[in-house]
Amino acid sequence: MVTLTINGEKHDLDVPDEMPLLWAIRDVVGLTGTKFGCGVAQCGCCTVHLDDDAVRSCVTPVSAAAGKSITTIEALGTPEQPHPLQQAWIEEEVPQCGYCQSGQLMAISAFLKKNPHPTDADLAASITNICRCGTYGRIRKAVARATGGGQTS
Amino acid sequence: MTTINRADFVRLGSVFAGSLVLGIGAGGCSNRSTGAPQSAQNGGFKPNAWLVVHPDEKVTIFVNKSEMGQGVATGLPTILADELDAPFENVIVEFAPAAPAYADPGFKAQVTGGSASIASMWLPLRTAGASAREMLVAAAAKQWTVDPATLTTKNGSVVDTKNNRSATYGSLVAAASAMPVPAKPRLKTPDAFTLIGKQNARIDTPLKVNGAAKYGIDTRVPGMKFASVLYPPVFGARVKSFDASKAKKVPGVIDVVQIPSGVAVVATNSWAAFTGKNAIAAQYDDGPFASQSTDTLKARFLELANGGGGIAAVSRGSKTTSGKQLEAVYFGHPAAHAAMEPMNATASVTPDGVEIWAPTQVQSFAQLYAAKLAGVSPDKVTIHTTYLGGGFGRRLYVDFTNDAVAVSKAIKAPVQVIWTREDDTQHDWYKPMGANRVIGTLDASGNLVAMRHTVVMDSIMKGLGIPVKDGLDPISMDSVMNSQYEIPNYHAYYIDPGSGVPPGSLRAPGANWNNFVMESFVDELAHAAGKDPLAFRLALLKKNERAANVLRTVAKNASWGSPASGTKQGIAVGFWNGTSVATVAEVSMDGSTPRVHRAFVVADIGRAVNPTIVRQQLEGATNYGLSMALASKITIKNGAVQEHNFYDFLVMRIDQAPEIHTEIVEGSPSPTGIGEPATITIAPAVANAIFAINGKRARVLPFSEAFA
Numbered sequence: 001m002v003t004l005t006i007n008g009e010k011h012d013l014d015v016p017d018e019m020p021l022l023w024a025i026r027d028v029v030g031l032t033g034t035k036f037g038c039g040v041a042q043c044g045c046c047t048v049h050l051d052d053d054a055v056r057s058c059v060t061p062v063s064a065a066a067g068k069s070i071t072t073i074e075a076l077g078t079p080e081q082p083h084p085l086q087q088a089w090i091e092e093e094v095p096q097c098g099y100c101q102s103g104q105l106m107a108i109s110a111f112l113k114k115n116p117h118p119t120d121a122d123l124a125a126s127i128t129n130i131c132r133c134g135t136y137g138r139i140r141k142a143v144a145r146a147t148g149g150g151q152t153s
Numbered sequence: 154m155t156t157i158n159r160a161d162f163v164r165l166g167s168v169f170a171g172s173l174v175l176g177i178g179a180g181g182c183s184n185r186s187t188g189a190p191q192s193a194q195n196g197g198f199k200p201n202a203w204l205v206v207h208p209d210e211k212v213t214i215f216v217n218k219s220e221m222g223q224g225v226a227t228g229l230p231t232i233l234a235d236e237l238d239a240p241f242e243n244v245i246v247e248f249a250p251a252a253p254a255y256a257d258p259g260f261k262a263q264v265t266g267g268s269a270s271i272a273s274m275w276l277p278l279r280t281a282g283a284s285a286r287e288m289l290v291a292a293a294a295k296q297w298t299v300d301p302a303t304l305t306t307k308n309g310s311v312v313d314t315k316n317n318r319s320a321t322y323g324s325l326v327a328a329a330s331a332m333p334v335p336a337k338p339r340l341k342t343p344d345a346f347t348l349i350g351k352q353n354a355r356i357d358t359p360l361k362v363n364g365a366a367k368y369g370i371d372t373r374v375p376g377m378k379f380a381s382v383l384y385p386p387v388f389g390a391r392v393k394s395f396d397a398s399k400a401k402k403v404p405g406v407i408d409v410v411q412i413p414s415g416v417a418v419v420a421t422n423s424w425a426a427f428t429g430k431n432a433i434a435a436q437y438d439d440g441p442f443a444s445q446s447t448d449t450l451k452a453r454f455l456e457l458a459n460g461g462g463g464i465a466a467v468s469r470g471s472k473t474t475s476g477k478q479l480e481a482v483y484f485g486h487p488a489a490h491a492a493m494e495p496m497n498a499t500a501s502v503t504p505d506g507v508e509i510w511a512p513t514q515v516q517s518f519a520q521l522y523a524a525k526l527a528g529v530s531p532d533k534v535t536i537h538t539t540y541l542g543g544g545f546g547r548r549l550y551v552d553f554t555n556d557a558v559a560v561s562k563a564i565k566a567p568v569q570v571i572w573t574r575e576d577d578t579q580h581d582w583y584k585p586m587g588a589n590r591v592i593g594t595l596d597a598s599g600n601l602v603a604m605r606h607t608v609v610m611d612s613i614m615k616g617l618g619i620p621v622k623d624g625l626d627p628i629s630m631d632s633v634m635n636s637q638y639e640i641p642n643y644h645a646y647y648i649d650p651g652s653g654v655p656p657g658s659l660r661a662p663g664a665n666w667n668n669f670v671m672e673s674f675v676d677e678l679a680h681a682a683g684k685d686p687l688a689f690r691l692a693l694l695k696k697n698e699r700a701a702n703v704l705r706t707v708a709k710n711a712s713w714g715s716p717a718s719g720t721k722q723g724i725a726v727g728f729w730n731g732t733s734v735a736t737v738a739e740v741s742m743d744g745s746t747p748r749v750h751r752a753f754v755v756a757d758i759g760r761a762v763n764p765t766i767v768r769q770q771l772e773g774a775t776n777y778g779l780s781m782a783l784a785s786k787i788t789i790k791n792g793a794v795q796e797h798n799f800y801d802f803l804v805m806r807i808d809q810a811p812e813i814h815t816e817i818v819e820g821s822p823s824p825t826g827i828g829e830p831a832t833i834t835i836a837p838a839v840a841n842a843i844f845a846i847n848g849k850r851a852r853v854l855p856f857s858e859a860f861a
Contacts, residue, residue: 016404019424027379027422032371033364037493038574042799045493073364086362093354093765096773097222098361099368099493099542124808130799132493132543133222134776136810
């Protein structure tokens with residue numbers, strides 16, 4: 001039995017300690033906004049926040065998440081008060097298929113807490129999430145919009 | 154003239170398409186505000202298969218195509234709503250169920266592919282919207298006892314300007330339902346379009362930034378289980394025997410069942426199913442493909458390419474011409490689609506029928522195969538199409554829906570079959586291996602007077618289950634068979650090697666390889682002739698103004714001949730299903746690895762319904778083509794794929810993504826496709842830039858293998 005606090009709500013789960021957090025969130029708790037893409041921390045579709053840090057939930061055992069505050073895409077913002085990145089994503093029309101975008105938003109929102117005004121080079125050096133639709137250019141523009149930036153170097 | 158009453162709508166359906174619709178249900182729905190299923194409300198006005206006008210002014214528009222990122226869930230309703238004169242914010246989009254009324258008019262089946270959606274649905278959806286609009290006008294005219302010709306429509310209302318009154322569509326639905334369906338409704342002239350060419354926001358964007366959009370993998374139905382299937386690693390192999398005793402001990406594993414394609418581990422959650430699968434010990438009957446490897450296949454492909462022969466696909470002019478001859482052989486490795494959402498489908502098989510929730514591009518075929526597997530008639534199979542986490546042609550195949558049906562039938566419960574990334578990489582229908590031999594002849598003035606082009610590539614049509622006429626597969630020959638170049642003596646040949654690797658339709662199938670060869674080789678010829686690559690191409694496109702125009706436009710946008718400091722440029726043109734596209738890439742080299750700094754892309758797509766989505770597709774196809782060209786490679790050893798996941802099947806991340814500048818050209822009154830075209834010009838543009846940098850010709854894809 002493990003207790004997880006997801007988006008401010010406590011869940012007592014009867015799952016093995018080594019179950020990856022991703023599957024506890026998706027298949028046991030039933031929040032499906034966090035996506036499965038690779039299972040080996042390569043693609044970043046499954047990114048969630050553990051306290052303030054972005055983690056790849058597909059390789060994070062639930063035991064490592066117990067006692068911490070887990071935030072998923074469902075709680076990044078609200079319809080009334082979207083996260084600035086969500087607003088910028090809408091204004092720049094970033095998503096195509098959209099499948100990777102939960103992970104992109106969770107990864108970059110955590111990154112911005114440490115680096116609030118990143119350049120494109122900072123993003124290139126730090127964000128490794130895969131988008132097969134190739135929305136990278138719009139992601140760069142949306143981040144610049146959200147951070148009041150627009151620096152290209 | 155046909156008159157239908159409301160009770161008949163479900164039966165008669167789409168009158169303009171002349172189709173008989175049996176039982177249009179309310180399945181496969183997506184509400185734009187919540188992402189939750191929403192049925193058509195009672196009391197609505199449903200003039201045909203494509204829309205319902207509700208008393209509360211909402212308009213439900215049924216989308217018969219799969220939304221995989223290319224924007225059909227916005228673009229198709231835009232076309233209809235414009236003719237209907239309905240405010241776009243009132244539109245609710247529902248994915249249509251599988252039914253004959255929703256067949257693509259060109260494919261004669263409910264299929265999303267070939268960048269065909271907007272082009273093929275352009276007239277049917279305009280007609281549907283215009284029909285409903287005329288019925289609403291007729292209802293108002295009757296109510297007000299005026300001539301309908303004196304009435305107009307605007308923003309969801311019928312307007313009587315003369316008498317200064319108006320009625321909303323919602324208030325007219327009951328009366329409109331009793332009106333005859335117009336046989337030939339009058340369509341707008343383009344100057345009257347209010348949404349087409351102007352609508353830019355996508356209806357699915359808000360759902361895709363907060364986790365609300367429901368993909369196949371997000372399907373949850375009461376009592377459902379999760380299953381992972383162990384597939385034999387070798388193509389064509391079968392499971393001989395297996396030991397599931399360890400798998401059954403994994404916490405959460407419920408059952409292990411054999412299905413035609415492999416061994417399914419059924420569990421309470423996906424992770425338990427994966428863990429259980431990994432614990433199975435299986436033996437296989439490998440079959441003849443087990444002796445094959447990339448090296449044996451490559452040797453055979455090259456031998457075939459160099460051996461002459463093949464089926465004549467184009468025979469124009471003389472086979473013997475004199476002049477300066479240039480010959481080259483190009484080789485391309487297979488690649489996987491690697492859609493972000495791994496293959497999955499959820500099925501519930503009961504004695505009464507089958508229900509499927511799936512990210513599929515082929516509702517018609519998923520339905521037919523499911524019916525066969527379950528032993529029911531196709532009309533007993535309901536398909537709910539979810540959002541697709543990428544498609545790129547991978548979801549044209551029914552392997553994953555079939556497996557969900559097979560497992561559900563075996564365990565007598567709803568089940569989601571979910572693939573691991575490794576399953577997805579190793580059991581794809583691949584972009585085929587290709588070996589092309591090209592011979593070009595230049596006359597004394599350096600004009601291209603003859604070309605012989607032989608393509609060795611597995612038949613993509615065979616993989617799709619489409620009959621191949623006289624052994625000639627026009628998909629595998631795309632960009633060679635229909636080259637736009639005016640070469641006076643042109644001979645093209647096709648050889649189907651039947652390699653045993655499952656041949657797949659991958660974004661601009663056939664063309665994504667053949668156009669690389671064509672555009673690289675034309676560049677070789679231009680250099681051999683001592684001519685500018687742009688001018689050399691334009692000289693071959695004198696009768697094809699639209700292709701010439703995109704070339705000239707992209708050259709202008711990129712300041713052709715004046716690359717950014719530290720880079721060189723390469724150019725390429727292509728033609729895909731009615732769309733002309735051209736790309737200039739600005740490239741530098743990090744050792745033997747090209748780095749693309751900027752790409753300029755111009756496409757003539759006839760008419761842009763949603764300009765933002767068109768630009769997204771130009772950007773996305775460019776990145777997809779570049780990603781594949783840089784380092785994506787499938788290797789075969791002992792008959793099995795050696796790559797597993799994104800650590801060895803390499804795809805582009807943000808650090809490799811170029812800055813992309815796009816321009817849309819609208820060269821005809823009707824739209825053509827945009828999902829695929831720009832995939833075919835980026836790789837040759839980069840290869841041509843590499844040659845400009847270091848004089849080395851990349852005749853192998855991916856580039857990571859070209860200079861090895």
